[in-house]
Amino acid sequence: MRKLLFLLFIMIGQINFAQKIDVKSIQLLKGTEDGGCFHPVFSPDGTYLLSTAENYTGLKQHNLVTDEVVTLTTDAGAGYGVRISSDANTILFRKTEMKNNLRYTSLQQYSLSDKKQMKLTDAMREKISPVFVGDRAAYIKNNSLMKVGKTSNKVVSYINVEDKKMVLYSGNTRHVLSPNGEDKSYFWASVSPDGKHIVYTVAAYGTFVCNIDGSNVVSLGKLNAPVWLNNQWVVGMNDQDNGYQIIASEIVATTIDGGMRRTFATPMVGIAMYPSVSADGNKIAFNTEKGEIYIIDIQIN
Numbered sequence: 001m002r003k004l005l006f007l008l009f010i011m012i013g014q015i016n017f018a019q020k021i022d023v024k025s026i027q028l029l030k031g032t033e034d035g036g037c038f039h040p041v042f043s044p045d046g047t048y049l050l051s052t053a054e055n056y057t058g059l060k061q062h063n064l065v066t067d068e069v070v071t072l073t074t075d076a077g078a079g080y081g082v083r084i085s086s087d088a089n090t091i092l093f094r095k096t097e098m099k100n101n102l103r104y105t106s107l108q109q110y111s112l113s114d115k116k117q118m119k120l121t122d123a124m125r126e127k128i129s130p131v132f133v134g135d136r137a138a139y140i141k142n143n144s145l146m147k148v149g150k151t152s153n154k155v156v157s158y159i160n161v162e163d164k165k166m167v168l169y170s171g172n173t174r175h176v177l178s179p180n181g182e183d184k185s186y187f188w189a190s191v192s193p194d195g196k197h198i199v200y201t202v203a204a205y206g207t208f209v210c211n212i213d214g215s216n217v218v219s220l221g222k223l224n225a226p227v228w229l230n231n232q233w234v235v236g237m238n239d240q241d242n243g244y245q246i247i248a249s250e251i252v253a254t255t256i257d258g259g260m261r262r263t264f265a266t267p268m269v270g271i272a273m274y275p276s277v278s279a280d281g282n283k284i285a286f287n288t289e290k291g292e293i294y295i296i297d298i299q300i301n
Contacts, residue, residue: 020300020301021253021262021298021299021300021301022298022299022300022301023264023265023296023297023298024297024298024299025296025297026264026266026268026294026296027294027295027297028268028292028293028294029049029062029292029293029294029295030067031062031067031068031069032051032062032291032292032293033292035288035290035291035292036054036291037051037052037060037062037287037291037292038051038052038053038054038079038274038287038291039051039052039056039079039274039276040274040276040285040286040287040293041082041276042276042277042278042279042285043084043088044084044085044086044087044088044279045087045088045279046064046278046280046283047063047064047088048061048062048063048064049061049062049064049276049285049293050062050072050079050082050084050091051079051293052078052079052080053079053291054291055076056076056077056078056079057074057075057076057077057079058071058072058073058074058075058078058079059072059073059078059079059082059091059093059110060072061112062293072091072110072117073093073095073108073110073117075093075095075096075108076095076096076097077093077094077095077096077105078093078094078095078108079093080094081093081094081129081130082130083130083131083132085132085135086132086135087135088112089111089112089113090110090111090112090132090135090137091109091110091112092107092108092109092130092131092132092137093107093108093109093110093130094106094107094108094128094130095107095108095119095123097123099123102125103125104123104124104125105123105124105125105126105128106119106120106121106122106123106124107119107120107121107130107137107139108120109137120137120148121148124141126141126142127141128140129141129160131145131155131158131169133145133147133151133153133154133155134151134153136148136151136153137149138155140160140162140169143162143167143174145169145172145174154172155169155170155171155172156195157169157170157191157195157212158191159189159190159191159198159200160189161186161187161189164184164185164186164187164203165177165178165182165186166178166179166186166189166198166200168191168198168212177198177210177213178214179208179214179215179217180202180205180208180217184202184205185202185203186200186201186202186203187200187201187203188200188201188207188224188225188226189201190226190227190228191212192228192231192256193228193230193231194231195212196211196212196231197210197211197212197231197256198210198211198212198214199220199226199227199228199234199256200226201224201226206219206220206221206222206223207219207220207222207223207226207234207236208220209234209256218256218257218258219258220234220236220254220256220258221254221258222238223236223237223238223252223254224236224237224238224239225237225273225274225275227275227276227277228277229253229277229281229284229300230281230300231256232255232256233253233254233255233256233281233300234254234255234256235251235253235275235277235284236251236252236254236275237250237251237252237272237273237274237275237286238250238252238263239273246271246273246289247271248271249271249272249273250263250264250266250272251263251264251266251272251275251284251286251296264284264296266286266294266296268294269288269292269294270288270289271288271289272286272287272288272294273286273287273288273289274286274287281298281300282297282298282299283295283296283297283298284296284298
């Protein structure tokens with residue numbers, strides 16, 4: 001019995017040790033000192049970060065090696081739902097414009113190697129969501145995946161929110177998921193790196209994790225704008241508002257079973273919002289209410 005208890009103690013200690021997150025440093029991203037940079041997104045290779053205006057107008061590239069900042073586009077709507085190819089060279093985004101008091105959207109592509117922007121579709125009234133099929137541009141329109149050009153590749157598991165419902169696109173199939181009920185409104189949904197889980201937020205009910213098929217729903221409490229840190233941790237923001245604007249916000253990490261929750265201390269900033277995670281899970285970027293961007297270097301032991 002003593003041996004069994006000893007082994008159990010060792011196992012619990014190893015689990016707790018494996019789940020510990022250590023903060024190595026928190027630094028202001030150079031070039032964002034004057035603010036105006038919001039909603040950061042890391043490139044898959046970790047060499048740069050994208051930012052946009054608070055209202056998602058334009059895209060800036062922040063080189064994390066040279067500290068160079070380049071404006072890629074000033075198009076309205078470009079920063080909302082922006083996508084980066086796995087080789088980090090191609091950026092896919094939407095351009096919104098008004099014509100006769102009506103909103104139109106087109107799919108745009110920016111090539112970092114060519115330093116050129118290209119229009120991939122004509123402006124349309126329908127809502128579209130950019131997505132990559134392999135490294136080829138595609139978009140979702142009217143509940144269908146539309147590929148740009150010829151490609152035989154199939155879409156990797158991808159969650160899109162359509163009419164306030166989660167829709168899972170996988171291969172050439174489409175599945176509507178309503179794990180908390182069909183009467184709920186879903187948003188901020190994404191698939192885990194290993195493709196086994198989905199994190200999502202339900203309006204007025206908080207954030208949840210479920211299996212890729214919508215089963216085994218677990219509540220994570222309040223955790224807005226959630227993103228995957230790795231397959232076991234999710235990062236989001238715990239924000240408070242006065243009905244008009246956010247008055248306080250902290251960056252929080254939680255395990256997908258809801259068993260462990262870690263708040264990152266950021267005493268140098270007033271409000272920490274909209275986290276983004278590097279592909280290797282070692283960095284978390286967030287913006288302040290002024291549009292400064294900070295990067296937290298972490299280590300998961």
